Amino acid sequence: MRIALDAMGGDSAPDIIITGAIDALNMLDKDDELYLVGPEELITSKLGALSLQDSRIKVVNASEVIGMDEPPVEALRKKKDNSIGVMAKLASKGKVDAVISAGNTGACVAACQLRMRNLAGVNRPGISVIMPTFKGPVAVCDVGANVACKPINLYQYAVMSSLFIHDMYNIDKPRVGLMSIGEEDTKGNDITKKTRELLLADRRINFIGNIEGRDVFNGVCDVVVCEGFVGNVILKLTEGLVSGLFGALKEEVKKSLFLLALVPLLKGVMKNFYKKYDYHEYGGALLLGVNGTSVICHGSSKAKTIKNAIFAAKQFNELHINDKIVEHLSGSSMGTNDD
Amino acid sequence: MRIALDAMGGDSAPDIIITGAIDALNMLDKDDELYLVGPEELITSKLGALSLQDSRIKVVNASEVIGMDEPPVEALRKKKDNSIGVMAKLASKGKVDAVISAGNTGACVAACQLRMRNLAGVNRPGISVIMPTFKGPVAVCDVGANVACKPINLYQYAVMSSLFIHDMYNIDKPRVGLMSIGEEDTKGNDITKKTRELLLADRRINFIGNIEGRDVFNGVCDVVVCEGFVGNVILKLTEGLVSGLFGALKEEVKKSLFLLALVPLLKGVMKNFYKKYDYHEYGGALLLGVNGTSVICHGSSKAKTIKNAIFAAKQFNELHINDKIVEHLSGSSMGTNDD
Numbered sequence: 001m002r003i004a005l006d007a008m009g010g011d012s013a014p015d016i017i018i019t020g021a022i023d024a025l026n027m028l029d030k031d032d033e034l035y036l037v038g039p040e041e042l043i044t045s046k047l048g049a050l051s052l053q054d055s056r057i058k059v060v061n062a063s064e065v066i067g068m069d070e071p072p073v074e075a076l077r078k079k080k081d082n083s084i085g086v087m088a089k090l091a092s093k094g095k096v097d098a099v100i101s102a103g104n105t106g107a108c109v110a111a112c113q114l115r116m117r118n119l120a121g122v123n124r125p126g127i128s129v130i131m132p133t134f135k136g137p138v139a140v141c142d143v144g145a146n147v148a149c150k151p152i153n154l155y156q157y158a159v160m161s162s163l164f165i166h167d168m169y170n171i172d173k174p175r176v177g178l179m180s181i182g183e184e185d186t187k188g189n190d191i192t193k194k195t196r197e198l199l200l201a202d203r204r205i206n207f208i209g210n211i212e213g214r215d216v217f218n219g220v221c222d223v224v225v226c227e228g229f230v231g232n233v234i235l236k237l238t239e240g241l242v243s244g245l246f247g248a249l250k251e252e253v254k255k256s257l258f259l260l261a262l263v264p265l266l267k268g269v270m271k272n273f274y275k276k277y278d279y280h281e282y283g284g285a286l287l288l289g290v291n292g293t294s295v296i297c298h299g300s301s302k303a304k305t306i307k308n309a310i311f312a313a314k315q316f317n318e319l320h321i322n323d324k325i326v327e328h329l330s331g332s333s334m335g336t337n338d339d
Numbered sequence: 340m341r342i343a344l345d346a347m348g349g350d351s352a353p354d355i356i357i358t359g360a361i362d363a364l365n366m367l368d369k370d371d372e373l374y375l376v377g378p379e380e381l382i383t384s385k386l387g388a389l390s391l392q393d394s395r396i397k398v399v400n401a402s403e404v405i406g407m408d409e410p411p412v413e414a415l416r417k418k419k420d421n422s423i424g425v426m427a428k429l430a431s432k433g434k435v436d437a438v439i440s441a442g443n444t445g446a447c448v449a450a451c452q453l454r455m456r457n458l459a460g461v462n463r464p465g466i467s468v469i470m471p472t473f474k475g476p477v478a479v480c481d482v483g484a485n486v487a488c489k490p491i492n493l494y495q496y497a498v499m500s501s502l503f504i505h506d507m508y509n510i511d512k513p514r515v516g517l518m519s520i521g522e523e524d525t526k527g528n529d530i531t532k533k534t535r536e537l538l539l540a541d542r543r544i545n546f547i548g549n550i551e552g553r554d555v556f557n558g559v560c561d562v563v564v565c566e567g568f569v570g571n572v573i574l575k576l577t578e579g580l581v582s583g584l585f586g587a588l589k590e591e592v593k594k595s596l597f598l599l600a601l602v603p604l605l606k607g608v609m610k611n612f613y614k615k616y617d618y619h620e621y622g623g624a625l626l627l628g629v630n631g632t633s634v635i636c637h638g639s640s641k642a643k644t645i646k647n648a649i650f651a652a653k654q655f656n657e658l659h660i661n662d663k664i665v666e667h668l669s670g671s672s673m674g675t676n677d678d
Contacts, residue, residue, distance in 0.1 A: 069521075069522075069523055071523070071525050106526075133583070134583045134584075134586065134587045144520055147520060147527070147528045148528055148529070179572060180568075181483055181486060181567070181568055181571040181572070181575075182408075183408075184408055184410070186410050187445075188486070188568075189486045189487055189568055190487070212571075212572075212575045213571065213572040213573065213574065213575030213576030213577075213578070213579060214575040214576065214578050214579025214582075215579065216576060216579060216580075217576075217579045217580050217583040218579060218583065226572075228520070229519075229520055229527075229528055229569070230568070230569060230572055232520040232551075232552065233518060233520070233551075233552040233565075233569055233572065233573065234552065234572065234576060235552065236520075236551045236552030236553040237552030237553065237555060237556075237573060237576060237577070238552075238576070238580060239552070239553050240552060240553025240554065240555060240556045240557060241555075241556050241577060241580055241581070242580070242584065243553075244472070244473045244556040244557065245473075245581065245584060247473065248473045249588075252611060255611075256607070268595070272591060272594075
């Protein structure tokens with residue numbers, strides 16, 4: 001399998017991208033290939049310094065980089081030779097099977113949609129992120145690809161995320177919850193009410209009904225379906241709150257002299273706890289609905305995150321999840337003509 | 340001041356409502372009055388059992404109760420003599436100055452809007468909840484009164500919540516953040532983009548720009564403005580995550596024999612920590628924009644929550660915040676004609 005990596009994407013690029021790629025080699029097959037996409041000279045010199053001798057790592061030149069905060073569409077248009085765009089082009093020409101970026105998310109979504117096109121039957125791709133919860137992994141889709149969702153988009157996110165989490169996390173009959181503001185059928189907005197009807201009409205989806213914010217973490221469902229705007233708030237709020245809570249708890253512990261002496265012990269507990277709920281373990285989020293495999297990583301990804309993203313891309317590809325999505329949606333009575 | 344309490348609202352009604360009212364008496368003035376609204380016989384017998392002798396507590400009969408999960412508008416129409424409706428009627432006739440309920444939020448919002456009407460210049464009321472964060476209180480508005488917000492509504496929530504948190508929490512020039520999915524001006528949906536323009540146009544608001552989910556807890560703003568759907572998800576996600584995290588952390592600590600011996604000590608730290616971030620301390624959320632004082636409490640309110648809600652209602656009323664809202668909006672160039 002051939003995987004393209006945006007060597008320039010993320011807060012610590014290109015170093016952690018290169019390290020992540022190298023770390024992944026041990027677990028990859030002999031005929032797998034990793035394409036580091038970015039300024040050739042820079043990447044080659046970095047690889048040279050590491051005196052790496054593995055022909056599975058290749059370099060593809062892309063002279064420009066899109067910044068994390070640049071307006072995506074404008075940046076893609078202006079910077080013709082940017083690393084994300086070059087990756088998407090490689091995928092569209094069948095030269096790679098998967099693309100991975102920890103760079104500008106909007107640019108990655110736009111480039112993949114433009115070059116790789118949507119899967120047959122899919123109106124709009126959505127980002128499905130695995131959130132580690134106290135009761136196991138939960139897929140939340142969409143978290144920002146589509147800020148103006150229509151009911152058909154949310155229905156398709158439920159289908160795609162169900163197949164994704166079923167195959168990749170061995171979850172039988174994934175329970176799908178529709179994010180709303182109350183569990184009762186009558187609560188929600190126009191979009192949730194119409195989406196509810198679509199989900200109820202497809203008996204192949206294990207739809208458990210409306211859920212509320214608190215249900216993301218209490219194990220009632222395996223898939224959370226929501227508009228990109230709402231999912232993005234959920235994702236970032238969780239990050240901010242978890243990091244804030246641990247910071248505050250540490251401050252509180254410091255105030256107690258008894259506990260202060262036990263900080264090393266408590267650190268062990270924290271580490272164990274963090275590991276369990278660490279999103280870096282999950283690699284990245286899948287951009288579901290594009291004709292190929294696209295993994296979008298957090299800007300603050302570590303080498304471990306990139307390594308895990310490579311495994312996620314390989315697994316997603318080898319499980320032929322896209323074929324299953326196309327098959328499910330082709331058997332669906334819901335058309336693609338209202339988007 | 341005369342305050343009506345929904346004696347039947349919340350998971351532990353009427354007991355905790357009655358206890359909360361009694362606990363508040365010490366801090367109230369001699370001419371303050373608390374009206375317990377609900378089935379007269381039941382409440383009188385409960386009060387009798389406590390052998391309370393304080394003429395400031397009065398009972399107003401309301402024979403029906405709206406359940407927590409009933410569809411609000413339908414329930415208000417069917418149950419003519421429900422406690423929430425009776426309270427709102429008392430307010431509309433000028434017989435009480437404030438209403439407090441820990442019952443069905445939707446019914447409370449609908450009854451207050453219907454009976455008390457909106458303040459001059461306000462298109463739609465919004466629920467402004469104080470969230471305890473690591474950097475001080477933050478007002479989030481709206482958290483569920485209005486699931487289909489227009490830009491003018493969000494603009495007015497910014498105005499009302501700024502005045503509210505300024506007066507009640509002594510925050511000078513409250514910093515207002517507009518919830519979006521990126522800090523850049525160009526990110527967001529149609530509603531955030533239009534709201535942004537309205538906020539920028541009113542120089543009396545200390546608008547700091549778009550914020551993301553993680554910013555709720557990191558002290559960058561004092562007021563978060565968002566659609567009711569999004570605010571409701573924020574509120575409930577935070578509740579679920581905090582309670583889940585503490586539960587998981589406790590489990591982790593239990594696994595360590597060393598730390599297990601220290602659980603009593605750790606409990607002290609937790610208690611201190613909880614107190615700091617305990618929403619019960621804040622009493623309830625203000626329904627801003629109605630012509631009167633309406634405090635909406637969490638269904639799982641304790642007696643302490645109700646007591647604090649009574650103080651919040653009294654303070655809100657005595658600070659004449661509604662007059663300031665009307666004054667601000669009457670000087671605003673933004674009309675009320677687009678809703």
